[in-house]
Amino acid sequence: MPTGNSRYSSPPPQPADPNQDPSWVWPKIKAEARRDADSEPTLASYLYSTILSQSSLDHSLAFHLGNKPCSSTLLSTLLYDLFLNTFSGDPDLRSAAVADLRAARSPWRISGLPQ
Template structure:
């Protein structure tokens, strides 16, 4: 992706629009029904969803309205978000995989539109994706500025250099910290208050690597360049300082293995404690 120049973006009218999109169709249908049920919200739903022609533009509008301040203008943010999302098919796929994860796996998320409009876990994750794109194309100051606003608004601190896969669920999100060299693979669930942190002042790869489908419980602290294996569970409140084997459950301070999993996909089942010895 070319380096972003916000002064030359305009309305991004030259981008290629996505094709048929069942998720977007569902979101617009949900918004129309909600507008009928709650007429007082009709203007809000029109501005946030129904006035847009795709998920990317609606998401850019929602995020810009949440993150702008007196010096980081809403129109500038919308240009940045639209450029990042509309010019990257991989980004577009991740946005949809993420919202599907919230819809399927968060029992408090009754519809796609709820995730788009109200869930700060989804908002902070997609805003991180924009910051990550900026970081990768060398616009590190802009990426860090966006990271700072995400932290201020949603209390979610994800370094823009961290690598996060698709279909990730940040349930609640509040207090989440993900360090610079952390890696989170596809379909992981991270609950509120999770820390993927480093230890000491060493440079290089110094943060955790979380395997596909792992589930990290609320308040868990995982420190150092260690691996949480595929499909593993870290119980709430645990302190993890050593590698966690795939499809195992650890708990405690310091965390120890307490069993193997009955289910091989804990981030999807959302069962935090299903183990067998």
């Protein structure tokens, strides 16, 4: 067995597996929203406010969900804070949201149909 200094003290880092690492989801969503906003000017304002101006998936979901049930007596800003605090305080909820996004994007994986 050869001796000497190994170039790596541990195995070299491997690229993240998108099926195991949810960090790829937000940049992909933003890139698709940017592309769609450029090609569909009618949707640009909506995509900007719900996705492109948001700093994270948590913020985007909180903004979107906070605007759904709002009314004059239930302000979207209060709901936004409630949703954001919930997402921020529960990493399992964020993981479930990523799993839902992945399932919506790839329904054949859920139904067992071939790709």
